[in-house]
Amino acid sequence: MYVAVKGGEAAIDNAHRLLAHARRGDPAVPEISPEQIGGQLKLAADRVMAEGSLYDRDLAALAIKQARGDLVEAIFLVRAYRTTLPRFGYSEPVDTAAMAVERRISATYKDLPGGQVLGPTFDYTHRLIDFLLAAGAAPPEPAEAAAGEGEPMARVTDLLDGEDLIEREVAPDGDTPVGDLTREPLDFPAERDLRLQALARGDEGFLLALGYSTQRGYGRTHPFVGEVRYGEVAVEFVPEELGFAVPLGTIDVTECQMINQFKGSAEVPPQFTRGYGLVFGQSERKAMAMSLVDRALRARDFGEEVTAPAQDEEFVLAHCDNVQATGFVEHLKLPHYVDFQAELDLVRRMRTEYAARRGEASEMKEAAE
Amino acid sequence: MSAAMRDDLPSPGATAGKETDAYNFAYLDEQTKRMIRRAILKAIAIPGYQVPFASREMPMPYGWGTGGVQVTAAVLGPEDVLKVIDQGSDDTTNAVSIRRFFAKTAGVETTTKTRAATVIQTRHRIPEEPLRDGQILVYQVPIPEPLRFLEPRETETRKLHALADYGLMHVKLYEDIARHGHIATTYAYPVEVAGRYVMDPSPTPKFDNPKMDMCAALQLFGAGREKRIYAVPPHTRVRSLDFEDHPFRIQTFKQPCALCGAEGVYLDEVVLDDRGGRMFVCSDTDFCEERRAAGHQGMMVDPGASDPSPEGEGGSRRKARDGWGEARHAARAGKRAAPSDGLRPPPPPYGGGSSDLPSDTAAEKREVVAKDKAGETR
Amino acid sequence: MSIALAPGFTEPVFDAQRVFRALMDATARPATVQPLATDLVPPAPLTPELAAVALALADHEAPLWLDAALAAVPAVAAYLRFHTGARVVETPDEAAFALVAEPDAMPPLGAFAVGTDEYPDRSTTVVMAVRTLAAGRGLACEGPGILDRADIAIAPLPGDFLAQRAANRALFPRGIDCLFVAPGSVAALPRTTQILPEG
Numbered sequence: 001m002y003v004a005v006k007g008g009e010a011a012i013d014n015a016h017r018l019l020a021h022a023r024r025g026d027p028a029v030p031e032i033s034p035e036q037i038g039g040q041l042k043l044a045a046d047r048v049m050a051e052g053s054l055y056d057r058d059l060a061a062l063a064i065k066q067a068r069g070d071l072v073e074a075i076f077l078v079r080a081y082r083t084t085l086p087r088f089g090y091s092e093p094v095d096t097a098a099m100a101v102e103r104r105i106s107a108t109y110k111d112l113p114g115g116q117v118l119g120p121t122f123d124y125t126h127r128l129i130d131f132l133l134a135a136g137a138a139p140p141e142p143a144e145a146a147a148g149e150g151e152p153m154a155r156v157t158d159l160l161d162g163e164d165l166i167e168r169e170v171a172p173d174g175d176t177p178v179g180d181l182t183r184e185p186l187d188f189p190a191e192r193d194l195r196l197q198a199l200a201r202g203d204e205g206f207l208l209a210l211g212y213s214t215q216r217g218y219g220r221t222h223p224f225v226g227e228v229r230y231g232e233v234a235v236e237f238v239p240e241e242l243g244f245a246v247p248l249g250t251i252d253v254t255e256c257q258m259i260n261q262f263k264g265s266a267e268v269p270p271q272f273t274r275g276y277g278l279v280f281g282q283s284e285r286k287a288m289a290m291s292l293v294d295r296a297l298r299a300r301d302f303g304e305e306v307t308a309p310a311q312d313e314e315f316v317l318a319h320c321d322n323v324q325a326t327g328f329v330e331h332l333k334l335p336h337y338v339d340f341q342a343e344l345d346l347v348r349r350m351r352t353e354y355a356a357r358r359g360e361a362s363e364m365k366e367a368a369e
Numbered sequence: 370m371s372a373a374m375r376d377d378l379p380s381p382g383a384t385a386g387k388e389t390d391a392y393n394f395a396y397l398d399e400q401t402k403r404m405i406r407r408a409i410l411k412a413i414a415i416p417g418y419q420v421p422f423a424s425r426e427m428p429m430p431y432g433w434g435t436g437g438v439q440v441t442a443a444v445l446g447p448e449d450v451l452k453v454i455d456q457g458s459d460d461t462t463n464a465v466s467i468r469r470f471f472a473k474t475a476g477v478e479t480t481t482k483t484r485a486a487t488v489i490q491t492r493h494r495i496p497e498e499p500l501r502d503g504q505i506l507v508y509q510v511p512i513p514e515p516l517r518f519l520e521p522r523e524t525e526t527r528k529l530h531a532l533a534d535y536g537l538m539h540v541k542l543y544e545d546i547a548r549h550g551h552i553a554t555t556y557a558y559p560v561e562v563a564g565r566y567v568m569d570p571s572p573t574p575k576f577d578n579p580k581m582d583m584c585a586a587l588q589l590f591g592a593g594r595e596k597r598i599y600a601v602p603p604h605t606r607v608r609s610l611d612f613e614d615h616p617f618r619i620q621t622f623k624q625p626c627a628l629c630g631a632e633g634v635y636l637d638e639v640v641l642d643d644r645g646g647r648m649f650v651c652s653d654t655d656f657c658e659e660r661r662a663a664g665h666q667g668m669m670v671d672p673g674a675s676d677p678s679p680e681g682e683g684g685s686r687r688k689a690r691d692g693w694g695e696a697r698h699a700a701r702a703g704k705r706a707a708p709s710d711g712l713r714p715p716p717p718p719y720g721g722g723s724s725d726l727p728s729d730t731a732a733e734k735r736e737v738v739a740k741d742k743a744g745e746t747r
Numbered sequence: 748m749s750i751a752l753a754p755g756f757t758e759p760v761f762d763a764q765r766v767f768r769a770l771m772d773a774t775a776r777p778a779t780v781q782p783l784a785t786d787l788v789p790p791a792p793l794t795p796e797l798a799a800v801a802l803a804l805a806d807h808e809a810p811l812w813l814d815a816a817l818a819a820v821p822a823v824a825a826y827l828r829f830h831t832g833a834r835v836v837e838t839p840d841e842a843a844f845a846l847v848a849e850p851d852a853m854p855p856l857g858a859f860a861v862g863t864d865e866y867p868d869r870s871t872t873v874v875m876a877v878r879t880l881a882a883g884r885g886l887a888c889e890g891p892g893i894l895d896r897a898d899i900a901i902a903p904l905p906g907d908f909l910a911q912r913a914a915n916r917a918l919f920p921r922g923i924d925c926l927f928v929a930p931g932s933v934a935a936l937p938r939t940t941q942i943l944p945e946g
Binding site: 403411587601603 | 919
């Protein structure tokens with residue numbers, strides 16, 4: 001006898017208890033703390049801050065712990081928390097030229113004011129598993145910085161700008177509101193402020209693949225890394241009642257300025273164009289991919305033909321958010337039996353008709369013979 | 370500073386339970402509710418038009434009902450009684466989860482009884498029990514754009530709606546007929562609302578489409594991921610698209626519900642073993658339980674004996690059950706002075722509705738029968 | 748301004764919800780009179796019901812426009828700005844909501860935003876305070892939300908209101924939605940509602 005499935009509530013409660021148990025893992029092994037995650041798995045926390053679009057490393061670390069290391073799940077937790085936070089206003093634009101640089105490299109100049117600063121990077125590590133890490137060996141002391149390091153460094157694009165070789169980027173005047181796709185639904189075509197916001201929150205893997213596709217000819221942009229820099233920038237805010245900017249603190253960001261070719265036109269002399277990437281924390285992969293996609297999405301501005309996925313604004317913006325994507329892909333595991341029943345009914349009926357037609361056909365054939 | 374008045378922080382009196390003291394009544398902050406409420410009013414004023422809204426990230430995944438949840442949260446008040454169903458059932462895990470969310474964040478009374486509810490949030494079904502004036506049915510919508518699979522671009526579909534150019538949809542349905550001999554759309558079957566906008570009814574089986582027509586309840590649709598809200602006011606024409614020679618028809622089932630014996634309702638197929646044994650039971654669990662409580666019994670015999678195949682579409686043989694059928698159509702017949710054949714719709718009230726389509730005959734045909742009148746739960 | 752500001756909603760969360768539900772019921776069932784209870788005491792000539800609609804729906808994303816009678820009293824704009832955070836705009840077609848204390852003296856409906864064919868929702872909702880709002884002989888209405896026909900008496904109305912509404916309806920899906928408030932009640936004539944010729 002069929003008994004309607006009851007007890008969904010108990011099943012959900014039990015599943016959540018089991019999840020908590022599985023999250024803890026072997027109780028003989030010490031429990032991991034959010035501080036350890038934020039400190040020792042810092043790049044994971046950085047990604048959660050960036051795509052969660054909330055600069056709070058402790059919260060990101062806690063979300064990673066709660067999500068058992070599933071970063072997309074952790075990003076989702078942070079987003080759902082972020083949406084409930086009151087909003088006091090908007091900060092002043094951060095000035096990355098005034099960044100306390102920890103890493104800065106340029107691929108376009110061998111040397112430049114401020115020099116190349118490798119900083120903490122995986123670049124040039126040989127990707128050999130380091131078994132000493134498993135043994136818990138203490139790292140060597142870092143080298144002492146030379147005097148003068150940590151001074152603000154001019155951005156490479158500003159140097160080119162001085163020669164008028166790269167397109168000017170004119171900041172909109174102070175009264176032009178900057179869009180916010182978390183407060184207003186996205187309309188197409190979207191302006192660059194909204195596109196950049198979407199990309200900054202977008203999935204690293206998706207942007208990486210799209211950026212890569214432009215390099216392989218799907219919307220080629222002839223990119224050069226003008227500069228990638230990582231370090232601390234100050235955030236300032238103008239309270240209405242004061243009328244002048246006060247510092248709120250500093251945040252770590254990675255910025256990529258991509259320099260791209262442009263042939264010019266009747267009105268515009270030949271000039272380089274820009275692709276821009278800026279993300280919370282340290283993630284060059286994300287910042288570089290973002291700047292490739294940003295430039296590809298500017299096809300319209302330069303009269304380039306839109307032929308590739310990375311240039312297609314609706315395609316990119318509608319699919320770059322991993323919280324949206326994971327929700328909709330994973331919703332397929334929810335019950336769909338009502339719809340499936342409707343399809344079953346149709347397929348069975350069509351098969352019955354098909355069989356009947358074949359039956360008729362063979363009867364006619366027999367009659368004819 | 371006026372901004373201080375519009376702060377998103379919850380007011381102390383407005384929170385529901387101890388666990389959720391940090392959150393506002395029904396979770397959403399007041400600014401978000403106002404934004405959604407404005408969208409809802411516009412949606413009702415322009416039936417079937419998808420109003421863009423700044424959907425928020427909710428504490429449940431996109432695609433799992435975030436649009437419906439935001440609409441429900443915006444309309445819900447402390448006096449409301451909420452019912453949540455998924456696939457027609459109050460007990461499916463996602464329905465349970467959403468019901469608990471509102472019980473926790475809004476402290477509202479919840480119910481499984483269709484009749485007792487003032488607000489019903491649903492995924493994929495419309496209750497069998499006819500809805501009444503004053504009720505609100507909130508649909509969870511995954512893809513609100515009926516033209517999306519024909520034209521993926523928002524910029525293009527927006528133009529098509531603006532021009533009421535629905536030729537693409539008719540071509541698609543006609544190609545189905547050419548290829549399969551049928552319109553091969555069985556759920557999320559497109560409808561025309563109040564003679565103007567073509568609308569996606571959400572992935573309900575087309576069996577439920579006729580219930581939307583001249584429904585006494587207010588129907589609200591929320592698509593969170595796609596950031597759209599739309600609506601059908603009460604007593605509004607909702608016509609399933611079709612053709613003269615291929616009129617819209619709904620699914621019917623050969624046998625009654627194995628548990629309660631109801632006919633003319635939508636059934637779930639339950640697989641009993643791996644030898645082809647299966648049974649068919651009401652998808653609407655509340656409807657089924659009420660009937661059984663009133664003494665109705667289905668066959669519930671040796672499951673192998675039940676015929677596995679639904680009989681297909683048609684359904685004109687059915688008797689009318691009062692409710693969705695008679696009262697509504699009587700009201701309509703009264704409204705239209707002298708319908709020539711009783712089937713033809715009136716001309717579209719506003720321009721743009723194509724009048725070369727045949728009437729929705731099935732709305733007239735969809736007359737639901739319960740096996741035993743005595744068991745009617747009115 | 749030396750005038751002390753009158754208070755807003757006593758229970759902001761629940762009062763806003765109740766007012767919204769009354770407006771939603773009214774819009775969903777055009778030309779029916781719905782109860783709209785409020786204990787607001789705004790500066791005259793802003794009526795308690797006009798204030799309730801504004802406090803429930805306006806904010807910095809939804810600007811207000813005031814008719815001449817309301818604009819003439821600075822305390823009205825001050826009250827609305829304080830309690831809603833909404834901008835009070837000069838030109839009617841910039842407003843999400845237009846508040847009208849004297850319907851017989853208001854600008855034509857065409858002065859407000861009617862939206863576009865692609866975004867018909869980008870329109871102004873005109874909220875008029877009236878003296879008479881009752882079911883019965885007056886305007887005979889039909890359309891979505893109305894089962895058969897609804898009759899409603901509204902006074903005062905703008906001059907040539909029937910002609911203006913007919914023109915408004917011809918714009919569909921663009922158009923103006925009208926709300927009417929009277930002491931303790933609200934009714935709506937959304938753009939879909941057709942007012943039948945008399946007789």
